[in-house]
Amino acid sequence: MHSFVRFCSALALVVTASVLLAGAEKMTTCDSHHLNIHHLHCETGVIQVEHALYGRTSSAVCAAGRPPWQLANTHCARPGTLKDMRTRCNDKKTCDVNTRFFRKPDPCYGTFKYLQTIYTCQPAFTVVACEDSLAHLSCDKGLVIRVYSANYGRRDRKTCVFERPWVQVRKTKCVHPTEYVPGRCNGKNKCTILASNSVFGDPCRGTYKYLEISYTCEPLVVTASVLLAGAEQMTTCDSHRLNIHHLHCEDGVIQVEQAMYGRSSLAVCAAGRPPRKLANTQCARPGTLEDIRTRCNGKKTCDVNTRFFRKPDPCRGTFKYLQTNYTCYPAFTVVACQDSLAHLFCDKGLVIRVYGADYGRRDRNTCVLGRPWKQVRNTECLHPTEIVPERCNGKNKCTILASNSVFGDPCRGTYKYLEVSYTCECKTIIL
Template sequence: MPSCFKLSAAFLLTATCFILTAVVHSQEQMTTCDSDPFHVHRLTCDEGVITVDEALYGRSDSMVCSEGRSPQEVANTQCAQEGTLRTMSALCNGKKSCEVNTGAFRNPDPCDGTFKYLATNFSCTPTLILIACEDSLAELFCGPQLVLLIHGADYGRRDRTTCTFERPRAQIQNTECLGPSEVVATMCDGKNNCVIPATNGVFGDPCRGTYKYLEVAYTCECYVSWRDTKSGSWYMETVDRILEEHAATDDLNMPSCFKLSAAFLLTATCFILTAVVHSQERMTTCDSDPFGVHRLTCDVGVITVDEALYGRSDSMVCSEGRSPQELANTQCAQEGTLRTISAICNGKKSCEVNTAAFRNPDPCDGTYKYLSTNYTCSDTLILIACEESVAELFCDPGYVIAVYGADYGRRDQTTCTFERPPAQIQNTECLGPSEVVATMCDGKNNCVIPATNGVFGDPCRGTYKYLEVAYSCECK
């Protein structure tokens, strides 16, 4: 190949943005067979938030969800419930994950006698979501030469699962109090990093007596520094703005091309990809509430805890309304905090810990303490398919699936639980490993696995289960 490429500034910027866009956009699909009155249809994004593109409740294919069904039950492939797309969009758009019961679409029956399923095609947009439980600090930050752009922020509560670990039931019942706020955009737009306390003092109290959280949707925008060779002035603009204003007319006063070796171009590409799929995160929760919840979450991949502190190492953190004496000791640390947080959170997409777990024995009596965790989001992907759904693993062209692990059963009372009877979600100690997924999917570009007892056996009869798969996409 030629020893170098000559790339215009516009082309290089376009290519860089294309790489970033290709990584953060993905097309997903979920299908749930409607064979149970309480079946749960779960959509989730590893990165960004859900945008529903197509949705069908009925039947358009005689092979989908056909196991054990008579020819008459799968013959009608022109069956569709009116309004399914509208309903799914209203329930799921803009969320990282959502769960819908198939029962919501049964009445009126669109085709009596036909065995139906709920199928949704959706996109994961590049918007990032940060959730900070009440009395935590929302810490938003971007990589070098990237700045924050806030798409939306809400403070309050929209569900009974977020920021609920060991909270009193009465404090999480009101799920209609999440209201938008311009505070985050005002304080953070255009900055490389920003810290916002998730408190009533900053956002007001939309629902007294309810334990709240701050939910922020944002992106990191690429800014490029460049020098006008005529005036000698330096400018800083987004890539989109540069391309929009200059690329079409090629009037940008920059060198007309860059000479890049093939090796350099590949290295730069790998660096961009690595920067996207690995991220450093931080969460700090002030210990001002007997039931304070510390929540860690990854948009991409799973959590690896790097550092954790319960105590105080900084006199300014969580200092609002505290006396100098309560902040003076900055050498306070509870032994074993890193070990405890790692055991609870490592390998999960999100986890919640109550600050009360670290209070006894008190590491520094009289000092006002906080729980702070630095963690990495690795590039391992997690796919969860509720029982009787179909797990669809796939990679971009040129990549193949590498399965790190798969479990079938149940490990918590929040996943795949929407409108399920309580008795079916109580057993949280039945999730067992399985080699089936690796055997069937390793080395393939895409793979479909039914999340059923017929494939994995039944590790806990009477419990509604799910399949959890950790995998990555490797170069061929």
């Protein structure tokens, strides 16, 4: 696990640089009475708290009208203030916190205190969908979604109130953070989510709710990690029906970067072929990259028959090949035989991110002990599932039952297993 910790730290350093470039805001609120509201706001983007203090570290701040004995202690700081401010404010456009929340326990009795926060505005898109409507997330071509936060409920009386009676909008302390949205949308170019009790549950019965999401768009592949992992290229000439395109990672799991079925070179797979079958070097079957990613991403080994790509023929009369560039991402692989449990877990401070999960059978070597031949002979029974990332992404530990009752039965009569590949990454970036 230590490699993931180091990678996490490196990522934090990269993000720190961009945060500093984005500029920073400082908010100070003197804790003079019970209505002191600490107000953070981002005109563009969302709040990212960098430092927070409740107490006193300066004799000059919030000093007007105060006797010297209330200002003398400049080593007063309430423990946990940074964590509490991040929990309340991170990934929101606006955040109001009453200073009275921090008064107990009193970090320095008799000292006049203040709440001070330094924060940046992280570039982000915000989407709001009223209850029973759809939230649409999308990125430009070549970029994918990364959700900062998602909340279902209500936290003001201004959003989604049109023609709603007072009784349905009066409750504003109804915020239900959810991991469902990042589980469904992270890594995709487009994503649509229904803002509904049937999806998120009902955090406040009788209140008309809405789904609020903040997200950014980032490159599909993190270049630094790809370069560290190294790259492989596999080329398979499509000469007969048994041509198998074989991708394999000794360590980690497959992440397909580029894939092409057709011809883009005169020299590749040219031996024994007449010039007329090599002349067209502008031949590429649409959708090949997506198909290879669907079949191979997140697996240690992937075998694909080239015949799968022949129809429709992208260039009739041209001799074609399948070529894939891929990297091996560091990952853990868990296999659970049918009706047993798969346990995913990370070190303290890290959370799960699932690369791929499949329920079914793709070989005759896994989960075969004591099973008759007829229960293991079907090796074309592969059922990719989003249930595992939806349940486990963002958690420190996760247990899933490998069962037809959970995933359905992709091949009746076959004894199946659940195969999951995942990594551990930072839950929050600490600067």
